[in-house]
Amino acid sequence: MADVSEQVRADVRTAWGGEPLRGFWERAREALESPKRPDRFSAELPDERTRAAVSEVYGRELYLGHSRIMLAKLDRVLRSDPRFELDLAQVLEILHGRPVASPDADAPEPESSDPALAALSAHGLDRARWARPWARWLHQYGRVSETELAGFTARAAAVLAALALDPATTPVQWVSRSDLAAPDAPHELDDGGTLSRIVLRAAALAHDVEPPGGARERQALWERCGVAVNDVAGTVLSWALPLTGDDSWSRSITGRTELGLPTHLTHRDLVAAPERLVERGVVVAVCENPRVLEAAVRAGIRHPLVCLSGHPSTVALALLRRLHANGARLRYHGDFDWTGVTIARSLWSEHEVGLWRMSAADYREAVDLAARDRSDLPNLVGTPVETPWDPQLAELMSTASRAVEEETVLPALLADLRDAALS
Structure with a gap:
């Protein structure tokens, strides 16, 4: 870049080298240097100062949280800036003091004595396929000073050792993020902290997914690793579980049933619960929509029922896993739309949950019934x-192009629950 004058370099650093844009330019470089050659990256905009600075550079008003940045558009905007007329790679070279590496170039391999690899080695993780890419990322983009690197990587490695990092398996046990934090630093894994950021980068590499760009994506990645963001906020709605225990916890839940009250169970509830919840062979219905559970309660139907309220949360999956381990027979029904089918497929294939009124014949019957009753079904x-x-089923749904929500077939579902005839 010999043709760029020192004055222009200085002006670029003055205009775009401030702290609010630091993370933005680092993510842009990561995208350009990535072997996956993405066409966009996620920019974190945690505060108004950062949001305003990135919006000005990108030439479009962005929102707090995170935004997807198109590399081609960013490059075009920078080239058209009359002050500098530089492309993205040139801007990054000026700001970072080094050229953008080709995605095909071999980055220097960390030595075995590298603090990150040494920390991972203490937990048997240094030979994981993601270990060296993570160590390289830490040195290039981790924003951790050399004096702090050993301390942060030691804590990160200890946390990573407790996570489910195999992308081919689903977590079988869940841990609260608070329990992973050090006793003297209970908030060290909260969003926005350095430790949380570098742990999630390793988790993203391990699971071969893009780094999370916002709170929702961070929570999804934590859960993919078997971590509940906390152990009290997430709940699963349950009704009439036939608990076998005579302990105070079991009595409190069955007491609510006697009062006609459903129970929202948290991870903390499941930790306090006895090992055996129900007798082997008991059939537990699982629904997607709370309206089904509400209707069962109002009708006085005491068939055990668990409501997922959409995609199953970590605590919902933990409860289903406990019930299955006790020998319960789980039967799921959801909406006949692509979301409901996705949930059904996941529960059926990954969690050994049987299906209840989720066949092509059931869908056809529901569509025909709506036609006879002249009821409108959503597209x-x-x-x-x-x-x-x-x-x-998938073929028929695509052909009919109508969604059937659980409320549409509520009378049939209640009849099954009343008669204990789930199939």
Whole structure:
């Protein structure tokens, strides 16, 4: 870049080298140097100062939280800036003092004595396929000083050793993020902290996913690693669970049932619960919509029921896993839309949950009934999802192009619950 004068370099650093844009430029460099060659990256905009600075550079008003930045658009905006007329790679070279590396270039491998690898070695993680890429990232983009690196990587390695990092498996046990934090630093893994950021980078590399760009994506990645963001906020709604224990916890839950009250269970509840919840062979219904559970309660139907309220939370999956381990027979029903089918497929294939009124014949019957009653069904939108338990279901749903919500078939579901006939 010999043709760029020192004055222009100085002006670029003055205009775009401030702290609010530091993370933005680092993520842009990561995207350009990534072997995956993405066409965009996620910019974190945690405060108004950062949001305003990134919006000005990008030439478009962005919102707090995080935004997707198109590399081609960013490059075009920078080239058209009359002050400098530099492309993105040139800007990054000026700001970082080094050229943008080709995605195909071999980055220097960390030595075995590297603090990050040494910390991972203490937990047997140094030979994981993501270990060296993580160490390289720490030195290039981790924003951790050399004097603090050993301390942060030691804590990060201890946390990573407790996570589920195999992308081919789903977590079998859950831990609260608060329990992973050091006793003298209970907030060290909160969003926005250095430790949380570098742990999640390793988790993203391990699971081969993009680094999280906002609070929702961070929570999803924590949960993918078997971590509940906390152990009290997330709940799963339950009704009439036939608990076998005579302990105070079991009595409190069954007492609520006697009063006609459903129970929102948290991770902390499951930790306090006895090992055995129900007798082997008991059939537990699982629904997607709280309206089904509400209707069962109002009708005085005491069939055990768990409501997921949409995609299952970590605590919902933990409860289903406990019930299955006790020998309960789980039967799921959800909406006949692509979201409901996605949930059904995941529960059926990954969590050994049987399905209840989720066949092609059930869908056809519901659509025909709506037609006879002249009831309007919502349009079926979204990307089709295969239904391996009944391949005809996905084909029929795509052809009919109508969604059937659980409320539409509520009388049939209540009849099944009343008669204990779930199939």
